[in-house]
Amino acid sequence: xxxxxxxxxxxxxxxxxxxxxxxxxxxxxxxxxxxxxxxxxxxxxxxxxxxxxxxxxxxxxxxxxxxxxxxxxxxxxxxxxxxxxxxxxxxxxxxxxxxxxxxxxxxxxxxxxxxxxxxxxxxxxxxxxxxxxxxxxxxxxxxxxxxxxxxxxxxxxxxxxxxxxxxxxxxxxxxxxxxxxxxxxxxxxxxxxxxxxxxxxxxxxxxxxxxxxxxxxxxxxxxxxxxxxxxxxxxxxxxxxxxxxxxxxxxxxxxxxxxxxxxxxxxxxxxxxxxxxxxxxxxxxxxxxxxxxxxxxxxxxxxxxxxxxxxxxxxxxxxxxxxxxx
Ligand SMILES: [Zn+2]
Numbered sequence: 001x002x003x004x005x006x007x008x009x010x011x012x013x014x015x016x017x018x019x020x021x022x023x024x025x026x027x028x029x030x031x032x033x034x035x036x037x038x039x040x041x042x043x044x045x046x047x048x049x050x051x052x053x054x055x056x057x058x059x060x061x062x063x064x065x066x067x068x069x070x071x072x073x074x075x076x077x078x079x080x081x082x083x084x085x086x087x088x089x090x091x092x093x094x095x096x097x098x099x100x101x102x103x104x105x106x107x108x109x110x111x112x113x114x115x116x117x118x119x120x121x122x123x124x125x126x127x128x129x130x131x132x133x134x135x136x137x138x139x140x141x142x143x144x145x146x147x148x149x150x151x152x153x154x155x156x157x158x159x160x161x162x163x164x165x166x167x168x169x170x171x172x173x174x175x176x177x178x179x180x181x182x183x184x185x186x187x188x189x190x191x192x193x194x195x196x197x198x199x200x201x202x203x204x205x206x207x208x209x210x211x212x213x214x215x216x217x218x219x220x221x222x223x224x225x226x227x228x229x230x231x232x233x234x235x236x237x238x239x240x241x242x243x244x245x246x247x248x249x250x251x252x253x254x255x256x257x258x259x260x261x262x263x264x265x266x267x268x269x270x271x272x273x274x275x276x277x278x279x280x281x282x283x284x285x286x287x288x289x290x291x292x293x294x295x296x297x298x299x300x301x302x303x304x305x306x307x308x309x310x311x312x313x314x315x316x317x318x319x320x321x322x323x324x325x326x
Pocket of ligand 1: 201
């Protein structure tokens with residue numbers, strides 16, 4: 001019997017370490033409402049801060065359609081770095097309250113400690129806006145540095161200033177910075193698009209490209225690279241809508257999928273596409289095969305996540321970042 005309990009405890013500990021809980025809870029109350037909040041209180045470069053709010057009006061306060069306006073803010077010494085409106089989730093389940101979600105990116109560009117603040121500003125039924133601060137801790141993150149020599153063909157891609165390449169870059173940025181508040185497709189943890197954990201590069205890597213003529217250019221890497229053979233399965237990390245599926249000069253055959261307002265997953269250098277623009281996909285659905293198209297020094301899958309335009313470490317989304325099951 002003792003052994004059994006020991007085994008159960010061991011299994012529980014393994015489960016805990018595989019899915020570390022990372023949410024904080026907070027509660028705010030006035031005579032008109034109660035707000036229960038869950039959020040990840042770590043502010044770390046290349047991560048996001050997600051906040052889930054349950055707003056329960058007092059008995060005498062009527063829930064009006066679109067009666068709650070709320071915004072999540074990331075500040076640095078009072079200056080707004082990022083703002084993101086809250087959107088409603090599970091509207092059918094909550095007839096008398098609002099369940100809201102929002103996330104802001106914490107840039108991978110700055111890895112030094114910053115006096116970050118996370119604030120929620122909200123207004124109920126057109127009343128004067130109220131606000132509260134969510135306490136956070138800064139958790140440093142050290143990104144890798146790497147030098148990447150490019151042959152003539154890859155140098156030509158990287159230094160291509162053709163109108164075609166510039167138009168492709170503009171089109172993709174327009175997608176990354178667009179937000180559709182109806183696009184709530186999945187609020188449970190995402191999964192990796194590949195079974196491989198053979199990383200050949202990570203999101204946030206500080207890269208120096210060395211061109212064929214010896215000149216150098218520095219940049220950041222915006223996704224995780226997995227060294228897998230051409231033709232390996234690539235699966236959608238979550239349910240969503242395909243918003244781009246085409247061949248691009250820099251990234252080869254490419255797919256972009258929208259999962260939540262302002263949140264996109266990105267798959268590059270594919271050898272084959274299995275979906276078309278406009279398709280709805282399920283989590284884990286086969287969307288294409290990996291390859292080495294575009295600027296690649298060998299076969300690999302590049303998996304990237306973008307929130308409100310900023311690249312976020314993809315592994316952030318493997319956790320319960322919407323606090324659905326906690
Ligand atoms: Zn890559």
